[in-house]
Amino acid sequence: MSIKINFNVPPYTGKEVDYMKEAIENQKICGDGPFTRKCGKWIEEQTGTARCLLTPSCTQATELAALLLDIKEGDEVILPSYTFVSTADAFVLRGARAVFVDIRPDTMNIDETLIEDAITEKTRAIAPVHYAGVSCEMDEIMEIAKKHHLAVVEDAAQGIMASYKGKALGTFGEFGCFSFHETKNLSMGEGGALLIRDEKYIEDAEIIREKGTDRSKYHRGQVDKYRWQNYGSSYLPSDMNAAYLYAQLELAEEITQARMDRWNQYKELLSPLAEEGKIELPYIPGHCVHNAHMFYIKTKDLDERCRLDAFLKEKGILPASHYVPLHSAPAGLKFGRFHGEDKYTTKESERLLRLPLFYKLTADEAEYVAEQVRAFYR
Numbered sequence: 001m002s003i004k005i006n007f008n009v010p011p012y013t014g015k016e017v018d019y020m021k022e023a024i025e026n027q028k029i030c031g032d033g034p035f036t037r038k039c040g041k042w043i044e045e046q047t048g049t050a051r052c053l054l055t056p057s058c059t060q061a062t063e064l065a066a067l068l069l070d071i072k073e074g075d076e077v078i079l080p081s082y083t084f085v086s087t088a089d090a091f092v093l094r095g096a097r098a099v100f101v102d103i104r105p106d107t108m109n110i111d112e113t114l115i116e117d118a119i120t121e122k123t124r125a126i127a128p129v130h131y132a133g134v135s136c137e138m139d140e141i142m143e144i145a146k147k148h149h150l151a152v153v154e155d156a157a158q159g160i161m162a163s164y165k166g167k168a169l170g171t172f173g174e175f176g177c178f179s180f181h182e183t184k185n186l187s188m189g190e191g192g193a194l195l196i197r198d199e200k201y202i203e204d205a206e207i208i209r210e211k212g213t214d215r216s217k218y219h220r221g222q223v224d225k226y227r228w229q230n231y232g233s234s235y236l237p238s239d240m241n242a243a244y245l246y247a248q249l250e251l252a253e254e255i256t257q258a259r260m261d262r263w264n265q266y267k268e269l270l271s272p273l274a275e276e277g278k279i280e281l282p283y284i285p286g287h288c289v290h291n292a293h294m295f296y297i298k299t300k301d302l303d304e305r306c307r308l309d310a311f312l313k314e315k316g317i318l319p320a321s322h323y324v325p326l327h328s329a330p331a332g333l334k335f336g337r338f339h340g341e342d343k344y345t346t347k348e349s350e351r352l353l354r355l356p357l358f359y360k361l362t363a364d365e366a367e368y369v370a371e372q373v374r375a376f377y378r
């Protein structure tokens with residue numbers, strides 16, 4: 001039998017179908033049913049945020065944040081170019097301009113020392129991205145935001161169960177956005193969550209998420225009929241999807257630990273190559289607790305990465321490169337600009353290759369992957 005190791009396998013614990021069946025038997029499969037509420041509460045307790053609203057995706061959680069901040073045409077938002085399109089999309093949809101700054105080569109996160117220089121009188125928000133579940137330097141970023149009266153929207157799509165100086169990712173900025181896409185550590189197929197730090201936004205968030213109505217209040221028995229209160233959209237996932245997620249939240253520690261075991265195994269097996277200077281491995285700052293969302297290696301350059309990628313594919317392993325910097329993409333040229341010098345964004349993105357990492361990846365499989373990486377360099 002030939003070996004085949006996929007890049008990702010969606011997390012599945014076994015309990016999901018029971019809960020989805022329960023949602024169906026509850027005769028409550030629309031949004032904000034019992035499982036959606038349980039998930040929201042679980043995330044509030046785990047992260048310590050004031051309020052968590054489940055959404056159909058992280059993209060939509062970010063859109064909701066942009067709506068709540070009343071981001072408008074002519075505004076500017078500062079973010080890294082090395083990120084998924086959604087970080088920019090949410091603001092660009094409101095007419096804002098994306099102002100990209102360079103990343104730090106060690107964590108691949110926005111370089112906090114370059115943010116201040118990119119601020120203009122049009123700047124409204126900073127959107128740091130916690131790449132690979134490793135935190136950005138939030139003390140510095142929050143300090144800059146405070147000084148210049150800017151909002152912070154954390155793209156914590158990859159950040160559940162990770163923290164910075166003991167505080168959960170997604171809870172520093174005005175808003176934090178999680179993803180529960182099938183490629184993330186915990187999943188519901190497609191899904192996300194908006195974390196709200198400041199209680200003053202909760203009521204508006206509930207209204208915009210419920211098509212501009214106060215239906216959330218109605219469900220809590222606080223008003224006797226719900227009415228159109230504001231502009232809005234529909235940002236509710238089905239309770240069936242929330243049921244799937246709830247099974248994973250209950251096992252969040254176990255799922256994270258299983259990933260961490262494989263992450264540490266890769267790290268140990270590949271350290272000799274790093275010591276020889278052949279590759280670079282992820283760096284986790286001492287004050288960050290990561291969640292083993294991703295294990296990547298960095299090759300010498302793009303050419304070497306392509307050859308390693310092809311070599312691993314021949315051996316039945318499916319690695320993956322990552323983001324094409326947004327500023328170089330057609331929409332990036334149209335809706336954004338790069339502030340300062342692209343010293344690391346393009347160069348580092350070209351060297352990065354992600355190895356298979358998922359909940360049920362076995363120790364034998366990880367060992368085989370590491371062995372093949374070593375074989376390539378022999």
Ligand SMILES: *Cc1c(COP(=O)(O)O)cnc(C)c1O
Pocket residue numbers: 056057058059060083084086087129155157158178179180181190191192
């Ligand atoms: C996955 C991801 C998103 C998008 O999440 P969806 O739930 O698919 O909308 C946004 N930003 C980053 C950094 C991501 O990794």
